[in-house]
Amino acid sequence: MAKKTVFKEGKWRCTHIDLSGEEACNFENRGPALKCEKCGKHRPKNVEFYLPDNAKIIRDKDELYDAKAGANWSCMHCNYDNKATSDTCVHCDTPRDTEYEKWINLGGELSTKSYAAGQAPKSSKTLKQKADEYVPVRSRLKKYLKIAAIALGVILIIWFIYAQFFATSEVEVKVVGYSWERSMTVEEERTVSEEGWNVPSGGRQKRRERKQSGTKEVYDHSEWDEEPIYEDVMVGTQQVECGTVDNGNGTFETQYCDEPVYESQQTGTREVERKIYRDEPVYDYWYTYDIERWFEIANPKSSGSNHTAKWPDYKLKSKERIGSEYESYTVLVEPISGDSDFGTLTYELSESEWNGMDMGEIFIAKVRKSGTVKALLPPN
Template identity: 30%
Template sequence: MAIREGRWDCPQCGNQGNRGSELKCPACGRVRAEEVQFYAAEDAAEVTDEAALARAKAGADWICEFCGATTPADQKRCRGCSADRTEKRRAVKELLDRPEAPAPAPKKKSKAGLVLAGIGLLAIAGGLLLCRAKEASMTLAGVSWERTVEVEKYTTVVEEHWRDRLPEGARILSTERKLERTDKVQTGTRPVTKTVEEKVQTGTKKVKVGKKDLGNGYFEDLFKEEPVYETRQRTVTEDEPVYRDDPVYADWCRYEIDKWVKDRVEKASGADKSPDWPAVAATDKQRPGKKVETYRALFKDADGEEHEWTPKLDEWQRLEVGRKYNVVTRLGSVQGLAAAE
């Protein structure tokens, strides 16, 4: 509860460092008023004089509603105009030495990052330049097509699996007892001792955190009780589970089963404009599976260089061999035909 005397500056004559116990300016005689701000002198000694301590603890000065002068709490008449005491008081304020730490500033982008970003943009721009579509007049030199059909056959195949996962219709040929998996089974526990570190509060210490403006020319030191910790080691014994590996055996089966499997691929192709599917008859032993169709167009540019295009069927069907087209290429491969033709 250390009390220290504050200071104030006179707003009328500018005299600085008037003592907190002075109720009017020693330089110009002006009565201390509401606008005066008290401040703590860092080197101020602790007040020990009984009368001064009593004044410091009497409470904040009251403020005259008529003339604004401030008067000690225990005096009933205004030191400025002799008016009767009223309710308005100077504020009592707590002033902390270390206000809350400000939030960390947002991370700035590093220079290296900006340079990398720049290089990235250049690379993209260069790539776009290289990849830019080009348009050229070319002659359609020829067309071709290719159609394939996978043929599946119904046949007997031999496969292997665990007995409880066999497909329907499987006919077992032979079985063998095999290790399927290992199960972990807890058989008990065993005590394990380890050292743990823990923070233990061993007491508290008084820390000066700031001061309180008592509103009467005096300041009081502010303290806070802070916990004091110590790191202690402690051994603890815990039960850890103990496991046993249990092998699990099961029947591994070789079996035969009738099913559709891929047999071969039938292919039809031509250099005309009449594509057809290869004939695959559907019987109980054979059926057509996945189908793939490819259509090609071969263009020749002004230099006689060839460019191949694989369009969709409807685009391909509209092409006429011998005609000139505006062909769009990118990185040497044909993208399509220019819209306006």
Template identity: 25%
Template sequence: MAKRTRIIEGTWNCTSCDTRAILARHRSCPHCNNPREETGKESEFDFGEVDAVSGKSLREGVTDAKALSAAAAGADWFCDYCGASNRGDTPICRNCRAKRSATSRALAEEPDEPIGAPHPPPAPFAARGSGRKWLYVGLGLLACFGTCMYWGSRTHGVTGQVTTTEWTRTVHRETFQRVTREGWRNELSSTLPRMPVNGMGEVAGVENIRNCFPRQRGTRQVADGTERVCKTKTRQVKCGTTEKCKRKKMGNGYMKEVCEDVPKYCSKRYEDCDTRTRYRSEPVFDLSCTYDTYAWKEVDRRVESGRDSAPRWPELRPGSLDRLLREEKYAVRIDYEDSGAKEHVYEPKSESEFLSWKRGQSVPLQVNNFGSVNILAGNAVR
């Protein structure tokens, strides 16, 4: 594809009189006659904005013959004696007539930018400040969270006192008795029951299977023809051309721009269809039957509790087909002072541990700033 070349002229700002946007063709300020130098950023040229899509400069290209000649002269060089800028193809300083030496500095030419990759315009100060503000907010919240967690995990020691010990014991009496159940016929097999001895060794058994009738047990998927299923998708297709440009700064206040037409692609929607098997749900029936079996059922319970005393089990006598189930719960209440009167309830796991606690006993505690309490036992906590 044909390439189109333009020369774009940059502008500079005079640091002596603050005249701005001076065309690069002027090597001295038109207002104060100050020669353009390398110092003070006078040789940092502004080439204006570019189109965000094509990368093409929004400035008009240079058509003046003298300006085109200056652009083709090569990178500017700066006099060692007076610092003035000079055309790259002149050996003598235009300002003080000194000869160009091997040590004379020159502006560097920049490498070509890739087609379609223009320099983005600088972000507005407000936008940059806004992003920075939210960064600072996030960092601040993170710092506050870290500080809060550190403060909350700090611990200090206090001494508590046992005010009371409490216990509750429950005995459940269950009996192995005949019950009626329902089940699927193919899962039932007649089995004689066996009664428990001392609450163990029982077999529930299955007896007197009866009253069997069809009942829905579930569903199954059955093929029911075919159906056409379509999904809307998108793909990239060529839809003409678009202009893309690349630029190269020439080191003398001019920029070379090369533009060409490249393929343009657009998103096109299309239907992706497929023929699939269609299914329907059908009920599945099976025989459901009533049968007799045996199961443990609670028929009685006894509860006993106390404070500051040794725990004991309630009296409950089992029958020949009974069993006893026991459960126990213990609590030790500890009062302590920590910015006011507070209470910590500790639950021992066994009778022996519960009996080691006595009313009036002093207890060393470890409390953190969030209010979590641990009991110190030697070098360990519980």
């Protein structure tokens, strides 16, 4: 892979804060600038270089020379940044002494950094982060308030539904009447004629005949189609970014690599089999048979408002039977206190409970707002 290197001018932001105000200078300087082009303050310690998308490509001979010279160095005496080509601080005239820099752990060379393709920072992180953190705090608070309001609304609705439809109050009542209902279905057995692909148990076959029951797919023949064959063919190369180096002096070195470009092209054809099927009828026996089935013929009912429940009076004839039975028992109760919201209330219960309830007997009724009795309990 052929490689090509391009030098680009990075940027840095001035973070100097003026004594009079709280706002940082924030000026975006050319990468190689050693002091702020707006406020004149030194390039800050641990300066952060970044490479905007529209960064200037360095073509000037002197600028290229500086870019290739190496990382800048900080003066151990005054902290001013100097070019790699200067041996003496242009700000305070102190000569550079790398051994002494190491000894006092001040000054030294600005770091160079390597980035994978597309990973070089495109803007100043410090200021961008501040902006990112500030906005979410407010919008997050708004979001929490919204969620809290929705939760409160849901709780209120649930409470309202509960109070309206489910909550019960206790009322002292006495038994003032009864009501009951009983009913049943009567079925008769009849012989009927039915048809189908088979005879169910209990059926007596009368006839059978051959009939088409469906179709099935049968292989008939094959047809051959010609299909194009496509392959990826290399048609050339293109240059893509394959890494960037922060030179530590405000410039960046971006490497471009040649990458093959492929294109899908037809390189031939091949024969493809397509199987053709046809539908063929399938035959089976169709039966006619006699069978006994039960039919509902009557639904006698009885009811009353006394304390003696009876089944409807029905005499089963031959080939008849009881199908299903239904029964329901209700007591009528009235609040003992005259100033109750409720009038006569009804409560359905089992036959044995109903049988054991005497006229005038006192109970505690659990009653919903709608007048539905949920339970009858013995008085405490």
